[in-house]
Amino acid sequence: MEKNIGAIFLSSVIHEFGRQKRLSERAMAQIDREEDLEKMLDSESNSIGILVRHLSGNMKSRWTDFLTTDGEKPNRNRDAEFTQI
Numbered sequence: 001m002e003k004n005i006g007a008i009f010l011s012s013v014i015h016e017f018g019r020q021k022r023l024s025e026r027a028m029a030q031i032d033r034e035e036d037l038e039k040m041l042d043s044e045s046n047s048i049g050i051l052v053r054h055l056s057g058n059m060k061s062r063w064t065d066f067l068t069t070d071g072e073k074p075n076r077n078r079d080a081e082f083t084q085i
Helices: 005-028 034-038 048-063
Strands: none
Touching: 034 048
8 A cells, every 4th residue: 555645754754853853862962061051162153052942943933833834933032042041
């Protein structure tokens, strides 16, 4: 029995999200101390914490109600994602 294209796409997306999650978890596990999440290498860089908050905000915004709305959601505060904690 042949799968429909929607089921194939959904399976592929779920697989890729899982792969990205595992990669992210392995990268985060390499950080020795929690305070290192907010460490910036220089004044032109972002900390790991800032990058994680920004990527999280981006994914929440893009994937929330993605079948009925498009793009950035009005409740996202993108600028706050770049604030050092």
